[in-house]
Each structure stands twice: as structure tokens, then as C-alpha cells.
């Protein structure tokens with residue numbers, strides 16, 4: 001008898017988690033369901049971006065005279081609209097918005113979570129069909145329930161994250177979601193229109209063979225980074241599974257590959273950009289939370305990313321993230337740089 005493998009949907013997974021964790025109120029699960037629905041809507045638009053290009057250059061009017069919204073603006077609006085109408089989120093901090101978006105209504109003001117997000121990271125790659133991603137992290141509010149969310153709710157170090165995840169819009173669309181109970185991957189089944197558990201209990205291999213960096217900036221990297229990259233380069237010549245350099249230019253795609261197969265990704269500071277390019281709150285913290293819970297490491301070259309106390313919503317940070325043993329070797333180079 002042909003057994004149809006019953007895949008657990010994201011909703012079924014969150015309900016199972018609720019059953020296993022009776023004290024849970026279901027708010028976090030509800031928030032995740034809202035995020036998942038918004039990302040399914042984003043997925044539809046990302047997958048038809050080329051058509052939109054045919055119909056009209058992104059961000060301008062199409063042949064029907066309709067305004068074609070830039071995809072990162074669409075993604076931002078889709079997520080904010082969904083969260084504003086959920087009953088689980090008091091407000092959002094987005095890479096696309098200068099300031100926090102507070103959902104100042106009685107129900108939202110009583111929600112205990114706020115969300116930080118990069119609605120569509122790597123959106124510059126859309127025009128050439130390279131994988132891109134939505135990144136989010138969820139924090140418990142520090143301001144009193146019943147009142148509107150405040151900036152302090154959002155300016156918390158990454159170690160205060162309750163849950164974080166990303167959706168990668170690639171050869172398939174997949175959500176990776178992490179809580180302190182583990183990291184799990186859900187692949188979107190287009191025939192069902194549901195994210196289904198495809199990668200339970202993801203762990204980051206302690207070592208890998210892939211290193212990711214933008215070599216165009218090599219001359220601007222600190223000496224310890226250059227020394228480590230030279231070690232990686234030497235290992236590309238080793239017998240028995242040499243290292244290889246891979247850099248997609250879309251952080252979610254690079255880090256996702258390394259999370260699954262092992263590897264290290266870095267966006268170091270440079271002479272022209274000492275803090276690097278990546279945003280601490282929207283990109284570095286959520287990815288660090290996920291990779292660390294999977295057994296990897298993530299630092300700014302000196303301290304764990306999630307220990308950095310943020311001063312500004314949009315501050316940037318150098319980021320080194322990936323397999324434990326590779327991160328330790330890098331740390332040795334940084335410590336001994338003269």
C-alpha cells in the first residue's frame with residue numbers, strides 16, 4: 001500500500017509545540033502564523049517579479065497604468081499590514097522605516113511582543129533572479145502592557161530574542177524558525193499553499209569547507225581577516241575535500257547554505273565602512289540567534305553579536321558567522337593580528 005508521507009504544516013507544528021508547552025499562551029504561535037501568511041504573499045510577488053518587469057519597470061506604472069510597487073516596499077507593507085491586524089504584536093521596527101511603527105490600538109497595546117525585520121534582504125538581486133530573504137526577530141516588550149510600544153522595546157540585545165527566523169525565496173521557498181527549543185526548517189508546498197516541516201532540528205556542522213567573503217574588499221579588511229582568508233585559500237589546495245569560496249551577495253542565501261552544510265560567512269568592517277554594511281538589529285542579531293541555537297557562532301570580531309547593546313535601531317556591525325571550528329580558527333587570527 002503506497003503510504004503518502006504526511007508532512008506536518010507550520011500550523012500543525014506550532015499547535016504541537018503548544019501541546020508540549022502547556023504554559024504557552026499561543027500568542028507566539030499566532031504571530032508566527034501571521035508572518036508565514038505575509039511571507040506567502042511576498043513569495044507570490046517575488047516569483048512573478050520578472051513578469052512585473054515585462055509589464056512595467058519595477059517602481060513605475062505598468063502597461064495598465066497601475067503603479068508597480070518595488071518589491072521591498074511591497075514586502076514591508078505586507079508584513080506591517082498583517083502584523084497591525086494581528087492580535088499578537090505591539091509594533092514593528094523595519095529596515096525600510098526610519099522609526100518604529102507602533103500599532104497604537106487597545107488590542108495591540110496589550111500584545112506582549114514586538115518584531116524587528118528586514119522585509120526583503122538582498123532585493124537588489126531580484127532583477128537577476130538570485131535568492132533573497134525576509135528576516136525577522138521577536139522580542140518580549142519591556143514597556144508596560146496596555147500602553148503603546150516604546151523604542152526601548154526594540155533596542156534590546158539579541159540575547160533577549162524570543163524567536164527569530166528567515167524565509168529564503170530560492171529554488172524553493174523555505175522558512176527557518178528558531179526558538180530556544182530548537183531550529184526547524186519548513187518548505188513551502190505550492191500545491192498545498194502551506195509551509196511544511198522539511199528540516200527538523202537543524203544543526204550547523206562544527207566545520208565546513210565553504211568560506212564566504214567579498215574579496216573586492218580584501219585590501220580594506222583588518223589583518224586578522226586577511227590572515228584567515230589566506231589560510232582558507234591555502235586549504236583550497238588541500239587533498240581530501242578542499243575549501244571552496246562561495247559568495248552569493250545575498251546574506252540569507254549564503255548563511256542558509258553554511259547553516260545546512262557547514263561554512264563561514266563574513267561581512268567585516270572596512271577602511272571606508274569600519275562598522276561594515278549589515279544592520280545589527282535587522283540582519284545580524286536574528287541570523288546570529290538562529291545559527292548559535294544550531295550550534296554555530298556569530299561575532300563582530302570581538303564579542304558575540306547577541307551581546308552587543310544596541311544604541312540605534314539602524315546601527316551596523318561587522319559580522320562573522322558560521323561553523324564553530326571555523327569561527328574559532330578565525331578568532332585565533334583576529335587575536336594574534338599584529
Ligand code: P6P
Pocket residue numbers: 121122123124214249250251252267277278
Ligand atoms: P556586498 C544585500 O544587499 C546585503 O545586505 C546582504 O544580503 C549581502 O550579504 C551583502 O549586502 C552584500 O554586500 O557589499 O558584498 O555587495
